[in-house]
Amino acid sequence: MTRRELLAYLPAAASLKSDQRSAAPFERIDTHTHIRRLAPLLSAALENEQWRCLTICVSRASGDEQSDLEDMIRGSANVHRQSNGRIAWATAFDARGFENSNFASRTVEGLRHSFERGAIAVKIWKNIGMSIRSKTGEYLLPDNVALTPVFEAIQSADKTLIAHLAEPDGAWLPLDKNNPEIDYYSGHPEWHMHGRKGVPAKETILSARDHILERHPKLRVVGCHLGSDEEHWDRLGQRLDRYPNFAVDVAARVRYLMRGNHEQARQFLMKHQDRVLYATDFTLPSVDGSAATRELQDTHDRDWNFFSGKGTLSYRKSEIPCLGLPEKVLHKIFRENAMRWLPGIAGV
Numbered sequence: 001m002t003r004r005e006l007l008a009y010l011p012a013a014a015s016l017k018s019d020q021r022s023a024a025p026f027e028r029i030d031t032h033t034h035i036r037r038l039a040p041l042l043s044a045a046l047e048n049e050q051w052r053c054l055t056i057c058v059s060r061a062s063g064d065e066q067s068d069l070e071d072m073i074r075g076s077a078n079v080h081r082q083s084n085g086r087i088a089w090a091t092a093f094d095a096r097g098f099e100n101s102n103f104a105s106r107t108v109e110g111l112r113h114s115f116e117r118g119a120i121a122v123k124i125w126k127n128i129g130m131s132i133r134s135k136t137g138e139y140l141l142p143d144n145v146a147l148t149p150v151f152e153a154i155q156s157a158d159k160t161l162i163a164h165l166a167e168p169d170g171a172w173l174p175l176d177k178n179n180p181e182i183d184y185y186s187g188h189p190e191w192h193m194h195g196r197k198g199v200p201a202k203e204t205i206l207s208a209r210d211h212i213l214e215r216h217p218k219l220r221v222v223g224c225h226l227g228s229d230e231e232h233w234d235r236l237g238q239r240l241d242r243y244p245n246f247a248v249d250v251a252a253r254v255r256y257l258m259r260g261n262h263e264q265a266r267q268f269l270m271k272h273q274d275r276v277l278y279a280t281d282f283t284l285p286s287v288d289g290s291a292a293t294r295e296l297q298d299t300h301d302r303d304w305n306f307f308s309g310k311g312t313l314s315y316r317k318s319e320i321p322c323l324g325l326p327e328k329v330l331h332k333i334f335r336e337n338a339m340r341w342l343p344g345i346a347g348v
């Protein structure tokens with residue numbers, strides 16, 4: 001095949017190197033990144049290649065660790081402003097004080113302040129369910145009534161709840177060669193739940209998340225990382241069918257779609273084409289944005305090729321078939337769903 005034929009065959013020149021990228025098919029949106037400062041190179045790349053992003057704050061502190069959330073919020077709000085809105089932002093709150101009597105009022109007040117600075121969503125993280133505990137030692141689950149007023153405030157402000165709850169199955173499996181996430185949990189033993197006493201099962205955490213969807217049917221909820229059902233597309237599909245207020249992002253989980261059954265992945269995306277949001281989980285490091293920017297561009301190109309292409313692409317030393325989704329579906333996954341589930345993401 002000549003180069004010209006190859007280009008005609010691929011809807012986007014996705015497998016090309018950075019200096020050979022072709023024009024963007026339309027303005028696409030990456031709904032899950034972590035960008036706390038504006039790197040000029042990154043800004044230029046997003047603008048040139050017509051991408052918008054959502055940068056998401058996370059309250060990561062557990063136990064009595066010092067929280068970095070205030071800095072993160074300040075940085076994200078600045079990035080939003082300096083990027084002229086090309087990078088939208090989502091705020092977060094520290095759930096560790098959930099037993100304090102003024103928890104709800106203080107948290108809601110903090111969120112209101114973020115909304116005034118343009119935040120379009122609020123993120124909750126896996127430390128709810130897997131790390132934060134009550135004074136008597138029980139794990140805080142996402143459906144704890146202490147959080148109800150917070151979810152009500154998010155809904156009444158017409159913002160979206162972004163929920164990274166639970167983890168891939170590997171967190172609850174022994175760390176051996178059959179564990180698909182052995183690399184991550186070897187480096188992050190604090191999130192490896194297998195063999196620990198009293199930790200909630202994965203399904204307990206996901207059921208608690210489902211209670212939020214049930215109790216707040218008008219609250220939009222985006223479940224990060226395929227809603228942590230990355231290995232169970234049938235079960236995820238049932239949840240999407242049951243809860244019309246639930247959508248999922250594919251952040252850091254396109255690899256599961258790539259290495260899974262090609263036809264099942266395609267059918268899942270076709271069936272739930274209104275409920276899946278494209279995302280990467282890109283993090284801009286605090287020093288040197290240039291290598292990271294190139295990495296983001298490569299990920300965007302590779303993923304676009306995977307979703308839109310009709311040929312194959314090489315991934316981890318094997319050739320995998322691309323999904324070849326119809327243009328209408330690509331438009332939804334890479335743009336329209338983001339605008340519907342995260343209003344304000346593309347400006348006003």
Ligand SMILES: [Zn+2]
Pocket residue numbers: 032033034251281
């Ligand atoms: Zn993330």
